[in-house]
Amino acid sequence: MKFIRRKDLNSQTRLTIILSALSCAGIYGAMTRLALQYNISRTFLYQLVGLAMLSLNDLVEIDHSVQTTESFDLKHLIVLLRLEGKCSISSISEIVTRMGYSSHSTGMISQFLTGCGQHLPETLASTEEHHVIYLSDEIFAGNLPILITIDAQSTAILKIELALNRRAKTWEKHFKQVEQNRLISTALGSDRGIGITQGYKEACPNMPWYSDHFHEFRGLFKCLVIIEKKAYAAIEDEYECQRKFANARSEAHLQKRLENVERAIKKSIQCIDFHQQVEELVQMIVPLLYFFDANGKPHTCEQVKDELVVIMDLLEELENESITAQTQRIKSHISEIIICYQQVEEACKKLKNTLAEPALDFICLAWQHEHLSHQSKSTAKRYHQQERDGWLEYAYPLLGERAEDIIQDAFSLLNKMVRTSSLIEMVNSLIRPYLNSCKGQITQEMLNLILFFHNHRLYKSGKRKGKAPIELLTGKTLEKHWIDILFDTLNQ
Secondary structure, eight states: OOOOOOTTOOHHHHHHHHHHHHHTTTOTTHHHHHHHHHTOOHHHHHHHHHHHHHHHHHHHTOOOOOOHHHHSOHHHHHHIIIIISOOOHHHHHHHHHHTTOSOOOHHHHHHHHHHHHHTSOSBOOOSSOEEEEEEEEEEEETTEEEEEEEETTTOOEEEEEEOSOOOHHHHHHHHHHHHHTTEEEEEEEEOOOHHHHHHHHHHSTTSOEEEOHHHHHHHHHHHHHHHHHHHHHHHHHHHHHHHHHHHOOSHHHHHHHHHHHHHHHHHHHHHHHHHHHHHHHHHTHHHHTSSBOTTSOBOOHHHHHHHHHHHHHHHHTTOOHHHHHHHHHHHHTHHHHGGGHHHHHHHHHHHHTTSOHHHHHHHHHHHHHHHHHTTOOHHHHHHHHHHHHHHHHHHHHHHGGGHHHHHHHHHHHHTTOOSOOHHHHHHHHHHHHHHHHTTTOOOHHHHHHHHHHHHHSOBSSSTTBTOOHHHHHHOOOOOSOHHHHHHHHHHO
16 A cells, blocks of 8 residues: 555644544544544554654643652562562662662661561461371572471461471471471371471371372383383484485495394384383373272272282383382382372261262262362363263262252362372472572571461462462451551561
């Protein structure tokens, strides 16, 4: 399209166009219709509007300076930027300077945050006694470990501390301090760290420890990945040998490269077959790690133990050193791996008092798919949601008028079961940005602030959406925003 200068568009016409454009701002298609009406381009139309706004700005002389000291309290802003925004102290200083605050030095901000953290506890205080399952882990800030324990059900941080070491005595003291605050442990879920497990055994000698299934079988799945890479490497080597054979010209080269092709084909077939055998056996482990089988029947300790031993024996028959080392390690810990299935046996005994067997199976399958849907994305998530709804449709006719209440009670009971400590990895990922923003130079005061922030902030998504961890733990609804509760606590 060729653009020409429109001499017929005098000042009055242009002013009319500008007023019409401003009046229809934000209306879909209005600018296009206006451009067609006056036979002008939209680029020219937007230029007119832009020049008009600049002229109005110069005429009116609008003061754009932000009077933030009156509109928003500096202390609230600093805490919001540090905790909600995960900004470093230097970044906070730059932001508040740009917003017009007078007190903005990094030293002042650091001192203020430290003062806030000094008045907050490192262990969650509870006025009532709560029986919870601990999930514990260690993360590092430089060379110092941060010991953290959360509640498996609510994900509330029960205690977070910057320790000098991660020995059993340190962990024992850690667990005892949590229990002194009326947060009584019924079990612990963690990896196989010596300090955690020994410290918990000393602090809570009669309570069970659930080993984390992810850590227990991670080595075996790593072996599968390595074997898969070797299979792909063998296939690529075969293709390369075939390419060289195709480019050979002399009879001697043809014969030599043909032998190389035959060896490469044989090797790739062996690698592929070996990978398929290992993959089939390793994938047989995954269904055993769920609490219920495909028919909704609970997995028992003895059943899981027997099937795992059989799978480990079959893997050892493949005579691979790396795999055998992993299977031997799993066998030596198998009694600790299966102890978590005692939970499902106890839960099903309680449910059988009120539910008939077919309805119980349907509810258990629905719960399992509900549980898996929260761990999945996209297509897998929709699949588990559809399966959950399908099994519930089978259960409703068998439950009568109180079907909704019965299902909700059953789900609440089953939700208390713990199989892995993956939830604490989620909490660790929330803490990690704060460690990165301060280059690992974290203080106990900052950890106290993180504990308070995490426990009182509402979840934005997931199955806990709209609830704060402290609400899920205590059952009491928060009436204020977390920052208002923080400053109310500090003022006290």
